[in-house]
Amino acid sequence: MRTLILFFMLATLVVVSGCEPSKSSTSSESAENAHDSHDHGEAASHPITANANDWCGGHDIPESMCTKCNPELIETFKAAGDWCEAHGFPESACPQCNPVTPPSRSTSTNAGHDHDHDHDHGSDAQSGTHLATALPGDWCSGHNIPESKCTKCNPELAEGFQAEGDWCAEHGFPESACPYCNPVAPPTAGVVLHTADHEDLAGLITAPARAEGRGEGLSAPARFTFNADRVAEVRTLQPGIVREILVQPGERVEAGQALIKVESxxxxxxxxxxxxxxxxxxxxxxxxxxxxxxxxxxxxxxxxxxxxxxxxxxxxxxxxxxxxxxxxxxxVDARGQLTLRSPIDGEVIARNVIAGSYASAEMALMTIADRSAMWAEVYVPASQSRALALGQRVRLSPEQAPEVEVTGQIAQIDSQVDPTTGNLRVRLELNPADLPLRDGQLASATIETGQPTRAMRIPREAVQRFNDHRIVFVRERQGVYQTRRVEIVASERDTLWVSGELSPDEPVITTGAFVLLTELRADDIGVGCTH
Structure with missing residues (x-):
């Protein structure tokens, strides 16, 4: 009998424990079916339009109805019967049941709100792009927000933004420019010409910034000269009368070619x-x-x-x-005329006689020079002579052709200082080929005394002084010119090497840069407060 009672109790326990899961499952399914069966039609028939300044991009719902970001609103919506129990949002704007169309990105400045930092920003915040850019002169660099909207620096503005519904309660900034939720891009200092013809009227001309390797060095004046080893004067040892001149200045001649005939x-x-x-x-x-x-x-x-x-x-x-x-x-030919010939290959650079004139042994009748091999003499102050060494690379820019650059190496350093000028003469051997160099032509020389570094080469007139800075203007598009801060690394007559914010090949304003400078406001660079 005892065995029968125990068996009956065990069978009852099995039946009870087997029924409990079924009951739980049935309850869960009933709740889901109850939600799925409630009517969304009314909410869908009255679609809500999101305001550009009222959008939570993290939960895809108007910010004023986001109960994830603002839990204190839950009881209000429940009391009004506007509640989706399954998803925890107001039923009229539930992102799953009755999604609200986000505001247009062209007008929205609030996508990506993140009050609780537990939901994701919108795509714009993730990608780091800004939906607005501050105007030049309107920037609080201390709080990364336009100065006109900085309620930390200007607390009196807060009430006005709150009244307009443009307010981020968590961070205490206007929602449309909250540095954490909807950051605004800092202003780019610059000038905007509002009509297309202003650019032509101002005569603006651009030149690309060139990235070049430039070594540390010293600058000094220089002068091009003929290579004295490649210059020859044509003279006669026997005085006489010039009867015929066979070549003219500027002509190329070869060694042994007849130049002048003299009757002697x-x-x-x-x-x-x-x-x-x-x-x-x-x-x-x-x-x-x-x-x-x-x-x-x-x-x-x-x-x-x-x-x-x-x-x-x-x-x-x-x-x-x-x-x-x-x-x-x-x-001497049969008539007793003496023929003078060129001693070297080169170019006739001077002629000092005419037909019928008297030629003596003391005068040079003609000068021949080989311009394919020239010298440059650089005059370095004696105080800087310790930095000089044979073989150092030197860059020269002729005064009459500053766009031309000639390079050479130091071949000779004089051992004596000129007592009048205090300069030491340094000689370079050049092979200018077809470059337009002339004897006596002045130039600016830079002797490289250190390792080369990268710098941007731009025309001198492109750099302008603004407040305590040096700037250049870069043409972004027609009528829009941004500023770049630069530091001068080295200079020559009409060229500067600069470092700073300028990038290679950016179109820098040269002619007309001063006109843009006059349009730049004093607060456009180093803008805003620094609270």
Missing amino acids: AQASDQQAELLAARQALRTAESHLERQQSLREQGINGQRDVELAMSEAERARARVRTAQAALRLSGS
């Missing part, structure tokens, strides 16, 4: 002397042959032969002397 009496005398010397040599050589023949026949003695040999040798020396004299003077 002395050259004619030298030619006659050469003819006489040659005739005397022939006579002396014939006499020597006869004496040698007679000696072989035993008719004369050895002394006669030796005398004849001495006479022939003197005649040969006379011919060599006459030939050397004519060779130094130039070739």
Whole structure:
């Protein structure tokens, strides 16, 4: 009997425990079915339009109805019968049951609100983009908000924003510009010309900023000169009258090419002397042959032969002397005209005579120079001479052509300082090829004395001084010009190397930059309060 009672109790326990899960499941399904079966039609028939300043992008619901961000609103909506128990939002704006269309991004400045920091910002906040940009001169850099909306610096503004419904209670800023929920992009200082023709009227011209390697160095004046080893003056050793000029200044000539013909009496005398010397040599050589023949026949003695040999040798020396004299003077034709020839390949850079003028041995009739190899002389203050070394790279910019850059290396450093100027002369050997360099042309030189660094090369007129800063204007688009702060690294006559906010190839305003400077307001750079 006891065994039967125990069996009955165990069977009852199994039946009771097996029914409990079923009961729980049935209750859950009933609740879901109850929510799914309630009517959404009324809410859907009266769609809510979101306000541009009233949107919680984290929960996709108007901020004024977001019970996740504002739990104190729950009881109000429940009392009004506007409540979705399943999702915990007001039924009329439940993101799952009756989603409200977000406000247009073109007008919204509130997407991505995050009061509790436990929900996600909108896509704009995630990507780091801003839906608004502050105006120049209206920025509180201490709170990262437009100064006109900074309720920390201007508490009297708070009541007005609250009355308009534009308020972030958590952070104490206007919702439309809350630095945490809807950050506004800082202003970019610059100038805006409001009509298209203003750009043309101002005569604005741009030039790209060039990124270049530039070494530490010292600047000094320089001068281009001909390579003295590649310059030749054409002179005559025999005075006479210039009869013909065969080349003109600027013409290229080759070594041995005829340049000038001079009629010279002395050259004619030298030619006659050469003819006489040659005739005397022939006579002396014939006499020597006869004496040698007679000696072989035993008719004369050895002394006669030796005398004849001495006479022939003197005649040969006379011919060599006459030939050397004519060779130094130039070739003489049958009419006695002396032809002067170019000693080197080069260019005729000077002509000092005209046809019919008298040519003397003291004057240079013509100058030939090889411009493919030139020198540059740099004049460095003696106080900076310790930084100089042979082989250092030097950049030169001609005054008449500042856009041209010539490079060379130090080949010679003078050992003496000019007592008048206190400068030390440094010589460079250049191979300018077809560059337009001229003897005596002035230039600005930069001797690189350190390791090269990257800098931006821009025209000097692009840099303007504004307050305590140096700035340049960059053309963003027609009529819109942004400023960039820069620091001058090095300078030459019409060129500056700068560092700072400027990027390679940005179009920098050159001509007309001063006009834009006059339009820049004093509070556009270093703007706003710093509370």
